[in-house]
Amino acid sequence: MTQLSVPPAQGAQADGGGLLPASDDPGQPPRRRRTDPRGTAGPVGRTVRIIGLIAVSVIFLYPFLWLISASFKPTQDVFDNALIPHVWQLHNYVEVWKAVPLLTWVGNSVVVTLAAAVTVTVSSAIVAFGFAYFRFPGRNVLFALVIGTMMLPSVVTMVPQYLIWNWMHLASSQVPLWAPNLFGSAFYIFLLRQFFLGLPRELFEAARVDGANYWKMFWRIAAPLCRPALIVTFIFEVQASWTDLVKPLIYLRDPKLYTVPRGLKAVLDQFGDGGEMRWEIVCAASVIVTVPMIIAFFVCQRHFTEGIATTGNKG
Amino acid sequence: MTITATGAKRRVRSAQHPERGRSRWRRRDTWAAYGFISPWIIGFLVFTAGPMIASFVLSFTNYDGIGASHSVGFANYxxxxxxxxxxxxxxxxxxxxxxxxxxxxxxxxxxxxxxxxxxxxxxxxxxxxxxxxxxxxxxxxxxxxxxxxxxxxxxxxxxxxxxxxxxxxxxxxxxxxxxxxxxxxxxxxxxxxxxxxxxxxxxxxxxxxxxxxxxxxxxxxxxxxxxxxxxxxxxxxxxxxxxxxxxxxxxxxxxxxxxxxxxxxxxxxxxxxxxxxxxxxxxxxxxxxxxxxxxxxxxxxxxxxxxxxxxxxxxxxxxxxx
Incomplete structure (x- = not known):
């Protein structure tokens, strides 16, 4: 095992390309009897752990609370570090709302993020199924290439990709932010392939006897059975796309097309250090663009963290 | 994979003794497989392999995004x-x-x-x-x-x-x-x-x-x-x-x-x-x-x-x- 690319290829060779799970992939210890996640720690140990976790949680949550609090303060009070503002200045929100098109940015981000996440989930699943189900000439080489591209720094292809979009007259649009996802993404292909490999092959043999074609096998059998992994893929991409600044910096010129991160950077440049030094405006804008995502996350966190944990367990 | 063989179908070795019907299946399989992975192949060529070559060529030029590019040899390096x-x-x-x-x-x-x-x-x-x-x-x-x-x-x-x-x-x-x-x-x-x-x-x-x-x-x-x-x-x-x-x-x-x-x-x-x-x-x-x-x-x-x-x-x- 010298490289990341070795284990999957070896595993694939060893099982001859069936849907047998490869046992020696990185990051996935072999499956055996699992430890019970609840238990073992006695009442004392458990209390100590919970206290520790609460302390850490305060550190994790406090910046959000600080931000929300500061967003309601007058300019001179922003750094007073009081959790409850001495003077409530709700006007900050009105001001930032008037100064910049926040709603447009959030709308842009929602559209771009959904487009990016939907396309990458569907395309990666299709490709992953191709690698998991079939045995065909060149498969191991191609899959090694998939793994290889995970290690390629994105900056290597950044400039020529810009030139491609420029040549297509799309370099100042939102299209480059999601369109490459139509072709799948190496990490998700790898992840989903692992899942598809875990499905018993008999399912597909039975479907074939019933006259199902390959597309039906994928769409009706494999995809629904791997829903947790598809959800994880979707959410990972939502997170990546929602928080990305690099591509919007390269491609978006018109403030009306800005996504949330690009817009927030513009707010910082205008109102923050080197700008008007009105940090309460920056804080208000930050709250408006982060809090909805946090609420959405809390609402669907069950799918989320549990899905990720399951993904880790699958061999 | 075929529907005829039962016990041996998951074995690697069986692939080395192809029967007539089996090889026909497998050719169809290959086409289908490439169909499934074709999005990635296209994406790889257009957004990874192509740009890598382009990036390598560009690294020997003074291209500025607008004008013509001129070779500058190893000057950039x-x-x-x-x-x-x-x-x-x-x-x-x-x-x-x-x-x-x-x-x-x-x-x-x-x-x-x-x-x-x-x-x-x-x-x-x-x-x-x-x-x-x-x-x-x-x-x-x-x-x-x-x-x-x-x-x-x-x-x-x-x-x-x-x-x-x-x-x-x-x-x-x-x-x-x-x-x-x-x-x-x-x-x-x-x-x-x-x-x-x-x-x-x-x-x-x-x-x-x-x-x-x-x-x-x-x-x-x-x-x-x-x-x-x-x-x-x-x-x-x-x-x-x-x-x-x-x-x-x-x-x-x-x-x-x-x-x-x-x-x-x-x-x-x-x-x-x-x-x-x-x-x-x-x-x-x-x-x-x-x-x-x-x-x-x-x-x-x-x-x-x-x-x-x-x-x-x-x-x-x-x-x-x-």
Whole structure:
């Protein structure tokens, strides 16, 4: 095992390309009897752990609370570090709302993020199924290439990709932010392939006897059975796309097309250090663009963290 | 795969004795397989392989994005060694990665182990640890500027309460990188969740065996937990290192890109990708930026190979003889 690319290829060779799970992939210890996640720690140990976790949680949550609090303060009070503002200045929100098109940015981000996440989930699943189900000439080489591209720094292809979009007259649009996802993404292909490999092959043999074609096998059998992994893929991409600044910096010129991160950077440049030094405006804008995502996350966190944990367990 | 053979159909060996009908099936399979993976093949050619070749060719030119490009031979690569900003930004990036990767892995493992045995409450804390990951990095960069402010920031305020005089995290060249490293720990949640999954997968009977042998806590961690999760640790080491070497958004948000960034920016925060981005899209030195990109690729490759070689001694795979 010298490289990341070795284990999957070896595993694939060893099982001859069936849907047998490869046992020696990185990051996935072999499956055996699992430890019970609840238990073992006695009442004392458990209390100590919970206290520790609460302390850490305060550190994790406090910046959000600080931000929300500061967003309601007058300019001179922003750094007073009081959790409850001495003077409530709700006007900050009105001001930032008037100064910049926040709603447009959030709308842009929602559209771009959904487009990016939907396309990458569907395309990666299709490709992953191709690698998991079939045995065909060149498969191991191609899959090694998939793994290889995970290690390629994105900056290597950044400039020529810009030139491609420029040549297509799309370099100042939102299209480059999601369109490459139509072709799948190496990490998700790898992840989903692992899942598809875990499905018993008999399912597909039975479907074939019933006259199902390959597309039906994928769409009706494999995809629904791997829903947790598809959800994880979707959410990972939502997170990546929602928080990305690099591509919007390269491609978006018109403030009306800005996504949330690009817009927030513009707010910082205008109102923050080197700008008007009105940090309460920056804080208000930050709250408006982060809090909805946090609420959405809390609402669907069950799918989320549990899905990720399951993904880790699958061999 | 065929529907006729039953017992042997999952064997590799059977493929070496193809029957007539079977090979027809397999040819159809091949076409279907390429159909399924065709999106990736197209994407790979258009967005990865093609651009890699283009980037390599560009790195030998002085292309500026608009005019014609002229070959300049190895001038861009020679310039890499003379440009003080390259050495500076590469050093900044390496220092950042050396501090960040081990620290974030240690913190993530500690949190994951805390989460492991707390029962139902685990889900709640997992969510809290994951919140910063869902926060746009730009907002994280803004919080860095606010909370780490040397004079009035919360961090130094808290340090002051215990009698420590905190440094000027956001302006003192010596403290900018440590400040950014500490900020990045806030977003450690995704690694925590990966470790948690790995820890849950460690077979319980191994701990029971260790307990029967009278092994203490530390030794049980060292000889049971560590080998069992070493594969995952290795995976996150590689992934976190590659990500750290490409760090951009927090530093760029806090120190670059505003109208008067010339006076404000601090070159202690000039990370490699920040410099590359400036060269490519602010000064449109696209040829030079391509050479910069290939140097980074080389650095990433060398570091990854070294890590893989060194890790080989520590990573344990079941059934692996080594």
């Amino acid at each position: 020679r310039h890499l060694f003379q440009d003080p900003a390259v050495a500076k930004s590469l050093m900044n990036t390496l220092i950042f990665a050396v501090m960040r990767v081990p620290l974030s892995m240690a913190v993530a493992l500690l949190l994951a182990m805390l989460l492991l045995r707390v029962g139902r409450a685990s889900g709640f804390f997992r969510t809290i640890f994951y919140l910063p990951v869902m926060t746009p990095s730009v907002a994280v960069g803004i919080l860095f500027l606010l909370l780490f402010n040397g004079n009035v920031g919360l961090i130094n305020h808290v340090l002051g309460l215990v009698g420590l005089h905190g440094p000027a995290w956001t302006t003192d060249s010596a403290w900018i990188k440590p400040g950014l490293v500490l900020t990045s720990l806030w977003s450690v949640g995704s690694t925590v969740i990966i470790y948690l999954a790995a820890l849950k997968n460690v077979p319980k009977d191994l701990y029971e065996a260790a307990e029967l042998d009278g092994v203490g806590r530390w030794n049980s961690f060292r000889h049971v937990t560590f080998p069992q999760i070493s594969g995952t640790l290795f995976f996150t080491l590689i992934v976190n290192t590659i990500a750290s070497l490409q760090t951009f958004t927090e530093a760029y948000t806090a120190f670059f890109g505003s109208s008067n960034s010339q006076t404000y920016s601090n070159d202690a925060a000039l990370f490699y990708v920040v410099y590359l981005f400036q060269q490519a899209f602010q000064y449109t030195h696209m040829g030079y930026a391509s050479a910069l990109a290939w140097l980074l690729f080389l650095v990433v490759l060398v570091i990854t190979v070294i890590q893989a070689k060194v890790s080989k001694r520590f990573v344990y795979y079941e059934g692996d003889e080594r």
